[in-house]
Amino acid sequence: MQPTFDILVVGSGASGGWAAKQLTEAGLRVALLDAGRPQQDKNFTEHEQAYQLKYRNQADAYLRRTRPVQKDCYACMEYNADWFCNDLDEPYTTATGKPFSWQGRTRMIGGRTNIWGRQSYRLSQQDLKGKSFDGYGDDWPVNYSDLAPYYDQVEKYVGITGISENVPELPDGHFQPPMGLTCAETLFRTRVKDKLGWTATLGRSANLTKPTNGRAPCHYCGPCERGCITHSYFNAAFTTVADAMRTGRCTLIPNAMVHQVLLDPASGKARGVSYVDRTTRQTREVTAKVVLLCAQALESTRILLNSAPGGLANSSGVLGHYLMDHIWVGGGASGDFPELAAKASVNGPRRPDGIYVIRFQNTPRGPRSKDFLRGYGFQGGGATSFSMAAPGFGAAYKKAVLDPQTSVRVVGFGECLARYENHVALDPNVVDTFGIPVLRISMQFGDNERAMIRDMAKTGVQMMEAAGARNVQPFEVPDRIPGYGIHEVGVARMGDDPKTSVLNQFMQTHDIKNLFVMDGSCFVSIGCQNPTLTIMALAVRSCDYLMSELKKGNV
Secondary structure: OOOOEEEEEEOOOHHHHHHHHHHHHOOOOEEEEOOOEOOOHHHOOOOOOHHHOOOOOOOHHHHOOOOOOHHHOOOOOOOOHHHEOOOOOOOOEEOOOOOOOOOOOEOEOOHHHHOOOOEOOOOOHHHHOHHHHHOOOOOOOOOHHHHHHHHHHHHHHHOOEOOOOOEOOEOOOOOEOOOOOOHHHHHHHHHHHHHHOOOEEEOOEOEOOOOEOOEOOOOOOOOHHHOOOOOOEOOHHHOHHHHHHHOOOEEEEOOEEEEEEEEOOOOOOEEEEEEEEOOOOOEEEEEEEEEEEOOOHHHHHHHHHHOOOOOOOOOOOOOOEOOEOOEEEEEEEEEEOHHHOOOOOOOOOOOOOOEEEOOOOOOOOOOOOOOOOOOEEEEEEEEEEOOOOOOOOHHHHHHHHOOOEEEEEEEEEEOOOOOOOOEEEEEEEEEOOOOOEEEEEEOOOOHHHHHHHHHHHHHHHHHHHHHOOEEEEEEEOOOOOOOOOOOOEOOOOEOOOOOOOOEOOOOEEOOOOOEEEOOHHHOOOOOOOOOHHHHHHHHHHHHHHHHHHHHHOOO
């Protein structure tokens, strides 16, 4: 039987959207499957006030009845809770004593780009070649020079606000005009640089500051996680996926809960996928010459594990292993800057961005820590707000609330080391509402991550003191639960050796030449930077490779 499509893409988020765009614009017929329903502007609520909602956005306990895990995500709220999966219908399990919070499981076209934090950073050569630097783990099979032109391409299309800093640990990119820093952030940036030599910069965020491809610049309303009617932040639903649909060569299949990759028994190649229609509960098949899994690292790996005993494309035995997530808000500090106090505002502009402190530990030019490998960066921001925690009551309290409080807070995001024992597998005793076996996740942070958390608090205080802050308050969370970073990567790692990796450098499975996994599954190490920009750049690069191989008849 002839395949219906040239390419089958599973997942319409950061990487799947790019794959669909690149391949359809090259003339190929693409089927784009996603577990979610179509996204539309009418679903966006970024301008609605809480008093317009039935429960005034105060019914967290009610939302947790069906989304006990998803509600842990900062973006899941009464405004958009139906964008997220029902945790009761789509569970997962964890190993005893190893909690993991699998958040951000959206069920909308565009995937997590509907609700992501939009921070967009390049990995450096040191990030890609960590083993060569400190001897731990494995190097990526790619160099920064391989990715640089694809970072360029993605950034120009997506639209990233930022400031060039010429710091090797965080390569500069193609930035739109910066959104700007607050007075407190500017003071913090200047004094930290002068006294410590560390660089605090504007967060590099996927929010437009100038018109781009028919999308308007950000109007600073604030809650991007509830959508954007002006399409000012990058969401695959109204950018890459929309471009693919405009070609007339993309067939979108929503509400498709993909279960398995199907194989041709004669050739051993992938011939398509089977999926359960979330609406009708019917099982269906779609066939294609090439299959691309872009469903998100854990979801794509779940599909591979469900596709064959022991997992499809798993001759190496490492499928599902080396799970990583960032140390999320592990430690940091805050401080007050009363000399910069200004009048607080209820309805002032709300910049959807903050500051970023570039990694300064364990670098070629900087000091080496005796306590941990790799490094971390800080995200945060400074602003003036009302004194809602003021003491007293009545008239005195009302007056005290109006006293402006200007402060800066920075929180650490650290690299988690890749370890074989951090893994996922199928739970033999649990299926979801569609009858598909679910993942059992076994992950925990180790001594290296805990040492890094302690250092985050220490250096956070150093920065606050260097900046002249008052009332400096450090914090650390030594028992941080993995998953809160919502940056799961690494469970189908790339490498040159088929015996120790699932994918080659172009995200093509070693075992099946017409099967690719184009999402964060491929990561060999995680760095301390948010992974989405790298995921997109890798996907575009892999699509170029795929098109070249198709022309040669090698796939």
